[in-house]
Amino acid sequence: MQNYSIRKRVLITGGAGFLGSHLADRMIAAGHDVLVVDNFYTGTKDNIRHLLGNPHFELMRHDVTFPLYVEVDEIYNLACPASPVHYQFDPVQTTKTSVHGAINLLGLAKRTKAKILQASTSEVYGDPEVHPQVETYWGHVNCIGIRACYDEGKRCAETLFFDYWRQHKVKIKVIRIFNTYGPRMHPNDGRVVSNFIVQALRNEDITLYGDGNQTRSFCYVDDLIEGMIRLMNTGDDVTGPVNVGNPGEFTIRELAEKVIELTGSSSKLVFKPLPQDDPRQRKPDITLAKSLLGWQPTIALEAGLKKTIAYFDDLLSGRFG
Ligand code: NAD
Ligand code: UDP
Numbered sequence: 001m002q003n004y005s006i007r008k009r010v011l012i013t014g015g016a017g018f019l020g021s022h023l024a025d026r027m028i029a030a031g032h033d034v035l036v037v038d039n040f041y042t043g044t045k046d047n048i049r050h051l052l053g054n055p056h057f058e059l060m061r062h063d064v065t066f067p068l069y070v071e072v073d074e075i076y077n078l079a080c081p082a083s084p085v086h087y088q089f090d091p092v093q094t095t096k097t098s099v100h101g102a103i104n105l106l107g108l109a110k111r112t113k114a115k116i117l118q119a120s121t122s123e124v125y126g127d128p129e130v131h132p133q134v135e136t137y138w139g140h141v142n143c144i145g146i147r148a149c150y151d152e153g154k155r156c157a158e159t160l161f162f163d164y165w166r167q168h169k170v171k172i173k174v175i176r177i178f179n180t181y182g183p184r185m186h187p188n189d190g191r192v193v194s195n196f197i198v199q200a201l202r203n204e205d206i207t208l209y210g211d212g213n214q215t216r217s218f219c220y221v222d223d224l225i226e227g228m229i230r231l232m233n234t235g236d237d238v239t240g241p242v243n244v245g246n247p248g249e250f251t252i253r254e255l256a257e258k259v260i261e262l263t264g265s266s267s268k269l270v271f272k273p274l275p276q277d278d279p280r281q282r283k284p285d286i287t288l289a290k291s292l293l294g295w296q297p298t299i300a301l302e303a304g305l306k307k308t309i310a311y312f313d314d315l316l317s318g319r320f321g
């Protein structure tokens with residue numbers, strides 16, 4: 001359907017989640033009409049409550065594994081639980097969300113001629129043997145392990161995106177997101193940054209899985225969203241995949257110590273078993289994002305952690321209305 005408005009009609013699936021709600025804020029601030037579609041599996045209305053009265057914002061409770069008929073100009077497909085605890089809770093639904101969700105949204109993009117961006121992940125590289133990870137690396141994923149519902153679901157979604165691009169000329173963008181953190185992560189999300197901050201603020205034990213020598217690279221949410229929007233705004237010839245993340249690499253133990261230092265917590269480190277197939281190292285090569293998008297992260301770990309700690313401090317002490 002023709003868009004008679006000068007505003008773009010932007011669909012964000014998973015828009016009530018951590019990243020999606022920040023993206024919705026940016027899209028509203030840029031003057032677009034935003035439709036958030038979410039089944040509230042891990043997301044919550046609290047993340048978008050401040051947008052609910054805005055006439056250019058619309059919220060629809062819907063599961064992307066079912067067809068969706070709406071008229072839009074751009075689709076950001078973020079629907080999918082992202083934390084291992086949550087995506088492993090109902091692994092069959094996780095694969096369905098990535099695969100059936102991609103088919104339905106690509107079908108929607110094909111019919112409406114909308115541009116569509118897929119929130120892919122560094123997990124497509126699995127437990128990587130190439131370090132840092134470049135987009136040309138095909139990855140090292142255990143297809144029958146407990147992370148496969150997420151990793152292989154996301155890999156299959158990438159396959160579908162590229163086949164709809166080749167076969168149906170759908171305008172696609174694939175972003176491979178590396179570990180991102182910030183305000184609006186759920187306190188029970190289960191991912192490492194939120195876990196450590198919540199534990200530290202409560203002076204509870206900090207749970208290190210394994211010996212804590214595995215590494216991750218942590219990107220602050222504002223940087224990530226900027227990279228995502230820049231990718232969406234590239235010309236039709238640009239498909240990606242493009243890594244977006246912060247190349248600063250830290251061991252999980254270093255992260256725990258940094259969180260204790262910044263919170264002034266009396267928490268102690270305790271060691272728990274390492275989950276199966278937990279990647280040993282992760283760091284994005286962002287050469288492509290720099291050249292293609294003119295993008296690089298601007299917020300260092302310590303600065304981003306301070307903002308995130310302030311958020312959780314307010315949340316846990318009930319200072320939010
Ligand atoms: P999140 O769990 O906070 O958000 C995901 C949202 O998707 C939630 O609101 C959830 O309710 C919704 N959802 C899940 N299944 C759905 C379904 N079947 N239908 C409709 N909605 C559904 O996670 P996030 O960190 O905001 O991640 C957003 C996207 O970015 C995900 O696709 C994730 O795989 C990807 N990603 C995130 C990171 C990260 O570090 N945050 C890293 C790599 C990739
Ligand atoms: N689809 C959708 N919204 C649309 C168009 C399609 O949800 O606006 C779904 C449709 O149900 C189908 C899927 O997307 O199952 C793939 O669509 P496509 O046109 O590629 O496939 P086909 O309908 O030919 O099977």
Ligand code: UDP
Binds near residue numbers: 193274279
């Ligand atoms: N981790 C940890 N303690 C926690 C949560 C996670 O040591 O309470 C570890 C986890 O084993 C992994 C790393 O931190 O090595 C990042 O985990 P997360 O779930 O945040 O993301 P992913 O493994 O998907 O990168």
